[in-house]
Ligand SMILES: Nc1nc2c(ncn2[C@@H]2O[C@H](COP(=O)(O)OP(=O)(O)OP(=O)(O)O)[C@@H](O)[C@H]2O)c(=O)[nH]1
């Protein structure tokens with residue numbers, strides 16, 4: 001996959017932003033299974049439909065950076081408080097550096113990044129008093145350095161018609177919501193979009209996608225509960241061709257009887273899509289929930305191998321002090337981070353910007 005803008009038909013970086021804005025070794029099987037078992041096997045009872053948020057933007061739109069900052073408040077407030085706790089009227093020495101390293105690891109930034117930050121800090125400042133603000137500036141610079149290579153807008157490359165985007169992830173990470181938000185943006189951009197209700201495991205999942213279809217005007221291809229999801233994906237791709245869609249977004253189950261069943265289903269969906277278009281899916285987006293912290297690392301490991309993940313979307317960066325996990329994931333896997341979610345609203349998804357994220361986490 002190349003990300004040469006010239007070849008792309010659509011630039012997420014632009015359309016994901018509100019128009020008014022300026023622009024370790026593989027896990028052991030047991031560990032992998034644990035990563036995918038956020039919740040125990042599904043009960044027979046049907047959970048309620050999660051009502052999709054209103055598509056209408058709030059009357060008074062906050063700037064994106066303000067929303068990002070607000071969303072990341074918990075992460076940034078904790079870091080800033082803890083840094084101030086270590087460095088107020090104390091010298092930078094082996095003890096304070098160790099304390100800092102520990103807190104950065106606890107903030108889920110990852111051991112490697114934590115060490116790099118303490119190394120960068122110690123240069124020329126050893127045994128001197130250091131202001132917490134200076135520590136945060138070094139933190140911001142290091143976070144930005146790690147995130148810059150992965151902050152890549154989602155490009156609809158090539159002439160695929162439709163461009164097939166398979167959306168995967170464990171249960172509850174925000175797959176269906178992210179599909180709704182993406183559909184809305186594509187439609188706003190004037191693109192014809194079809195949605196495939198590939199999570200045939202739960203009736204509520206199908207209803208949820210149908211509601212997003214109504215709200216965005218995207219056609220939804222769905223079948224009843226228990227239908228074969230690979231067959232559904234096949235039909236959806238056929239239908240998206242017939243109705244001349246430019247984009248087909250395929251929802252998938254996050255939870256089946258067990259992890260193996262889930263991976264087999266995803267592999268089958270991909271195989272079947274390729275009977276129609278050998279290059280499909282053109283993108284496999286793994287949706288991660290920031291609030292799961294370290295567990296997200298295991299999820300990337302498993303889905304990357306089994307489902308050929310091409311890029312990440314991290315949701316729920318609002319309301320968590322674990323936003324640092326995105327840094328650890330980026331340092332470890334180097335997978336493109338296409339977008340982040342900082343709320344349930346349709347506007348709360350934006351192209352990922354390394355500098356903005358670093359500033360929101362470390363300097364606000
Ligand atoms: N705060 C917040 N909530 C979010 C975000 N993205 C999704 N959600 C909420 O998370 C919950 C789960 O979202 P879904 O989109 O249903 O997740 P899913 O991955 O499709 O879940 P399954 O279908 O069960 O696998 C819903 O209540 C969403 O509104 C986000 O960025 N921030």
Ligand SMILES: [Mg+2]
Pocket residue numbers: 175176177199205251252
């Ligand atoms: Mg879902």
